[in-house]
Amino acid sequence: MLRGQGRVVAAVAAGGVFGACARYGLGLWWPTARDGFPWTTLLVNAVGCAAIGxxxxxxxxxxxxxxxxxxxFLATGVLGGFTTFSTYAVDAQQLFDHGLPGRAVLYLGGTLLAALGAVWAASGATRAVLSARAGRGAGA
Structure with a gap:
């Protein structure tokens, strides 16, 4: 069933290394306190979703x-490794564990809305740019 898929698996794995390292680096650069709002993870997921779009x-x-x-390589590997559902879930659980359910729910909903909005806006803007470029190319 997976015969001949070695190159694809290698591309995803190589991209995942880059994406996960970038996310990890951002977490080191902008750490979140255990009871703090996880802005870094929210930003990573929103930016990653925009890039996927x-x-x-x-x-x-x-x-x-x-x-x-x-x-x-790019979509599944790099951006799949960069965005993070697991850290999103752990961050929310930590907020609940620290007695901050309102902040946890805000984070859960805010991340979802930011990610969906980012992919929608970025894909729409990209389509508009491609359409404008195609229009200029046809008239030249």
Whole structure:
């Protein structure tokens, strides 16, 4: 079933290393106290979702056919490694454990809205840019 998928798995794994290292580095640069609002994770997930919106629109709707390993490397690997559902869940649990249920619920909902809004806005903006570029190319 997975025969011939070694290159794809390697691309995802290599991209995941970059994405996870970037997320880890941001966590070191901007740490969150155990009872503090997890701004770093919220920002990472929102930025990662915006980047996923851009990357997937460019790769699937752009004017050129990308290398077949670019999508698994970037979208699944780099950006999948960068964004983090596990840290999101742990951050929320820690807020609940510290007796901050309101902050935890705000974080859970805020992250969801920020991530969905980011991917929606970024994919829409990317489509608009691609459309404008295609229009200029046709008239030249």
């Amino acid at each position: 851009v990357v997937l629109v460019v790769l699937t709707e752009g004017p050129r056919v990308p290398h077949p390993l670019l999508r698994p």
